[in-house]
Amino acid sequence: MGTWDDLRAELDSWAQTDKRATMWWRDDDAVSVTDELEEILSCERSYHVPLALAVIPGKVENGLVDRLVETLDTRILQHGWRHENHAPADRKKQELDDVRPAESVLAEMQSGFDVLTARFASRFLPVMVPPWNRISPQVLQGLPNIGLRGVSTYGPRRQPYAADGLLQVNTHIDVIDWRGTRGFVGEDVCLEAMITHLKARRTATVDPVETTGLLTHHLVHDSATTAFLHDLFSFEHPALSWQAIAGVFPWQ
Template sequence: MTEDHVWQPLADALQRWRDSGQQPVFWLRDDDAIERTKPMERLVDLTADFRVPIALAVIPAHADPGLASYVDGRKHVRPVVHGWTHENHAPADQKKQELGPHRPAGMVLDELRQSLAKMDDLFARWSPVLVPPWNRIDAALTPSLREVGFSALSVFGPPKPAALPLVNSTIDIMDWHGTRGCRPHAALVAEIVAQLEAARVGHAPAIGVLTHHLVHDEAAWVFLERLFAETAGLCRWVDVDELLAEDAATPGSR
């Protein structure tokens, strides 16, 4: 199958949206930012070329001031909060978590307060959206997140009831349990098309693409460039703050 055939189902799905007089919404979240690197520059330049905003999940405890000066000059990049140290506190027989139930809640919340303070020190522009490392957080913590200072939570998967607004990623381009490179393009396109169809026939969340610039292989970069090209002018790629504002204005949303 040629690459053009792989992408044809997306072109067809976008045409169905266009025929209905609607425009789908996409957003991009990239995780594990610490410092300015060549992969970071490649992602920032690529998204700038296609005018795609990035919610850049920064690990506050390890963030370099050089990252802040680089990001502050690029208006399409919006830093958000990726835990505190991205350190696993779960036992070896459990899935990794930094914000799990394995430590006193007060200790975890204090670290999150430090995260907000560090972000405020580093960045001129950022959003108090919490992206839990490994997309996992103890549900018992979420009622306290707003009083700590967070405005929203972003994990992976379909949204579930939560104590504050959710802006989830829904498409992860990486094959974490296999090659640890980009997932097959055909599989990714099929997932995106399925989510586009669900959104077109009823109220569904924006399609959130999740990336990890530090571990991208060449296939991941090729996929992103083709995705941005295929969707250009046919969908809206929105900033995380815009997405939250639109969700708040939608009847029945959180």
């Protein structure tokens, strides 16, 4: 399992090759203003770590729109439509599914796109974050027709573009133990995931250009999760930099 010393050693290896280990931060399931949301916005402000907030458009409340006007670096991504499962009981949960006709799913996504465009204007980046990080191939291919230009799921990407005109930039470090306690997965697990992806990028085992992504879910953070985020965001190394969200998805 990873330690802070292991992370520093990996970043030292980046520094020796005059490369920058870039990272980005995505937080999912935003709907309303809560104490948990205020905590991550405080982290963004205190540590100057830009935040991509994946908002559920079919459930977004007016208070969230008003609150985010006050933030400087937060960018909004589209988190499906209503974060509702349409998969049968014997399959993993999925909203952007292959159970319904792709046209029906894409019509919902278009509604969500229109809501976020109207509510957040230029703060909204046209990037789809599929709930549960799952999306059917047919729906994926149709996202550019809606106006979406990016997609973000979980795990190292296979290629830079998931479909024609659809840039993919994923996350690689999940702070929640979804299959166990549903609390903090542990400092050592998070650091190991971070080190593993950084090393794979450095050695070109995975796409070296894909920025290493941190995934959080503010609504289920416990005190241990929050403590880790403070430690991570306050960690400094000359070879490590957190990217502005617009830089993570640079439209060519």
